[in-house]
Amino acid sequence: MPDAFPFRYRAREVSRIEAFSDIVFGFALTLIVVSLEVPKTYSELIEAMYGFPAFALCFAILLWIWHAHYTFYRRYAIHDEFTLVINSLLLFVVLFYVYPLKFIFGGIFANRGHGAGNARVIFTIYGLGFAAIFLLYTLLYHHALKRSAELDLNLLERHDTRTHVYMFATDVAIGTLSVILAWTLPARLIGLAGFIYFLIGPAMGTIGWVMGSRRRAMEAKMVSDTSPA
Amino acid sequence: MPDAFPFRYRAREVSRIEAFSDIVFGFALTLIVVSLEVPKTYSELIEAMYGFPAFALCFAILLWIWHAHYTFYRRYAIHDEFTLVINSLLLFVVLFYVYPLKFIFGGIFANRGHGAGNARVIFTIYGLGFAAIFLLYTLLYHHALKRSAELDLNLLERHDTRTHVYMFATDVAIGTLSVILAWTLPARLIGLAGFIYFLIGPAMGTIGWVMGSRRRAMEAKMVSDTSPA
C-alpha cells in the first residue's frame, strides 16, 4: 500500500556520483555471481550450478545495500564533500567484502566446516564489514536529517529519514554484537554469533511497525488539518 | 515499415535502474565474448577464432534479452517496487546463466558429445533459465498492462503490450516444454528437447501476424473515425 504522502524525490537525473557508484556495485554483483572459469566439462557445469543458493544470497545482500544507496540519492540528491567521502568509503568496503562474502556463504552451503578459532575470525570479518556498511548509511541518512531545513524536508520526510537512521543503526548494533559474541561465547555455542543475524527481520519489523503507526497518525492529522472545518 | 501510430516513449532520460542494468548486461556480454586468457601462441589464437559461431549466438541471445529490457523501460518508464524486484531477479538470472550459456553453445559447435543422462540435465538447466527470463518479462509487461490507465496507454499501446505478453508467455511455454521433453523422451530422441526451440521462430511469426493484422485494423478504424465525414 503506497503512502498517502510519499517521500518526494529531489533528484531529477542520475548524478555522476550515482553512475560511478553503480559501476562499482555492478562489478561487485558480477564478481559475486560469476566464477572466473567458464566450466569446460559437464561436472564443472554441475558444480557451478550447486553454487546457486550461495550466489542468490550474496546477490540479495548486495542488492539490499545498493537499494539503500539508490533511495538515498533519489530522495536527497546531496552531493557535498561529506557524502562524497562517505560514499567513497562505502564503495571501498563493498568491493573489499565481495570475496569474503562469497567465501562465507559458499562455505555454508557447501557444509564446509571450520574449527571454533577460525569461526571466530570469520564472524569477525563478516560482522565488521556488515557493521561498517550500515554505519556509513547511518551517517549518510543522519547527515540528510541534519540538513532537513536546507533540503526542505517536510515533517513526514523527516520522520521517514529518522526511521532509516534507526534501522541502519540497529544493523550496526547487530553486526557489532555478532563480533562480541564471536569472541566471548564458548566454542560449542559459537554458531550463535551467526544466528544473531536472524534478529534483523524482527528488529526491522518492529521499527517499521512503530514508525509506520506514527507516520499514519501524522498523515491523519495533516489530512484533518487541511480539510475544511 | 514503421507503424502509422507508433508506441510513444514515456521515458525522457536514462533512469538509474536502466543504467545499473546495463552495467550488468554489459558485463554479461563481455564475459560471453572474451575468454579469460589472452592467446599467447598462434595456435591459441586460432582456437579462440573457432569460438566465433558460439560467441555470436550467445551474443545474439543476450542482446535479444537486453532489447526486451530496453523496450520496456523506454516505453513505460515504470520504476515502482514491483518492477525493481522483477528487474533484480532478471539481472540475477542473466548473470547466473552466462557461463552455462557459453558452455552449452560452445559444446554444440565443438561437437562435444554428452551422454543422454547429462543431456537431460543440460536441457533442464538451459530450459529453466530460458523460461525464468521470459517469465520475468511476461510479468513486467503484464504489470504495465494492468497499469495502462495510470500510464495513459492508448488502445494501440495496450494492444502492443498485450502482443508482448503473448510472445513472452509463449517463450516460457517453449522453455518449459523443452524441460518436460528432456525427462520424458527416450534417450535416442533426446535431441528433440533442443530442436523444440526452433518453434520460437514460427510461433513469434504467427503471433506477430495475427496481432499485426488486428493492429492495422485498429489503425484504419482510428483514421476513419478522425477523418472528416
Add this chain to the structure above:
Amino acid sequence: MPDAFPFRYRAREVSRIEAFSDIVFGFALTLIVVSLEVPKTYSELIEAMYGFPAFALCFAILLWIWHAHYTFYRRYAIHDEFTLVINSLLLFVVLFYVYPLKFIFGGIFANRGHGAGNARVIFTIYGLGFAAIFLLYTLLYHHALKRSAELDLNLLERHDTRTHVYMFATDVAIGTLSVILAWTLPARLIGLAGFIYFLIGPAMGTIGWVMGSRRRAMEAKMVSDTSPA
C-alpha cells in the same frame, strides 16, 4: 582551427544506446591494458612494463573506433532499429577482436616471429576485423546521409557526413586489400600486407584536404550569400 559553421549536435543527453556501448568499449579498453595477473615479482613488473608500446597502440586504435561512435551519436542522435542492429554488430566485433588485437601488437613489439603461413592467417584475422568495423561505420554514416532531410542536415552537414562515408569506405578498402595481399604475395613479401596500413595516413589526409577545400568554398559562398549586397 574550428569550422566557421560547425556540425550541430542533435543529441541533447547521453542515450541508453550510447551508455550501453560505452560499457562494452570500456571493458574492451580495460582488457587491452591490463593483463590478468597482478605482477608478483620485480621481473614480472618489468615484463609488464615492456608491454607499454603494444598497449598504447591498441588503446589508440580502440579510442579511434570509440571516437567515430561518439561523433555519430552526438551528431545524428538516430536510435532506429537499423542503427540498433548495426551498433550491436559493432559491439560484437569490437569485443571479439580485443584479444587478437592484443596478440598481434604484442607480437610485433616482442619481435615474435611467425612463419609465412601463420602470417597470412594473422593478417586475414586482423584485416577482416578492421574492414568489418569500418564497414559498419560506413553503413551508419551512409544511413544518416539517407535520412538527411528528416534529420534536418544543412548542406555543410551533408558534406561532412559524406566525408566520413568516404573515409570509412577507404578504411574498408585498405583492410580488404591487406587480406588479398596476404593470400597472393609470395612468402618473402608477406610483410607488405601489414605495411599497407600505413596508407591510412596519406589516404585520410588526401580525403580531408579535398573535402576540406570544398567545405571552405561552400562556407565562403554561404557567407557571401547571406551578406548584405
Add this chain to the structure above:
Amino acid sequence: MPDAFPFRYRAREVSRIEAFSDIVFGFALTLIVVSLEVPKTYSELIEAMYGFPAFALCFAILLWIWHAHYTFYRRYAIHDEFTLVINSLLLFVVLFYVYPLKFIFGGIFANRGHGAGNARVIFTIYGLGFAAIFLLYTLLYHHALKRSAELDLNLLERHDTRTHVYMFATDVAIGTLSVILAWTLPARLIGLAGFIYFLIGPAMGTIGWVMGSRRRAMEAKMVSDTSPA
C-alpha cells in the same frame, strides 16, 4: 566552511566523456581491490585480509585522481578536441598504472625487500606515472584558465583554477624529483626517493593557505564593493 562565493558548476548533466571515463575509473578501482582468485580456504581468506592497508591506500590514490577529474568536468564542462585527447591519455595512464600501483604498495605492506637497483627502477616507474597523471591535470586546468573568457569565469573562479594549476604542477615536480633522486642518491639513502612524497601534504597545505588568504581578500573586496555606501 564553504566559500562565500563558490565555484559555479557549468555542467548540467553527466556528459558521455564523463560516463565513459567513469567506466574506466570504476574498472581500475575494482582491479585494485579485488584479487582475481576467490579465496577457497581459510588461510587464503586471511591472506586476502592482510591486503587491506595496501588496498585502502591504492583506492585512496585512485579516488584522489578521480576527484580531480570529477571537479574539472563539473566546473568547466569543456568537451573540445584538446580535452578529449588529454582525457584519453589520462585514462591510458590510469589503467596502465593500476597493477604497478598494486604491486608497489602491496610490497611495502608485505615488507617485501628490493635491492637498491630494483628500487631505483620501481621509484622511476611510480614517479613517471605520478608525474604523468598530474601533468595531464595541469594541462587540463591550464586549458580551462586560457579559455576563462569563453567559459565566463569570474575573478574568483580564475583564482581557484590557478590554485589547481599550482597544486598539480607541484605534484608533477615532486614526482620528477623522486625519479631524479632515485638515480642520484647512493644505495643506502635510496628510500628518500619514496619519502619525498610526504612533501605533498605540506606543499598542498602551503599553496592552499596562501591562495586561500588571497581568495578571502578578494571576497571581502567584492562584498565591500557591492555593499551600499
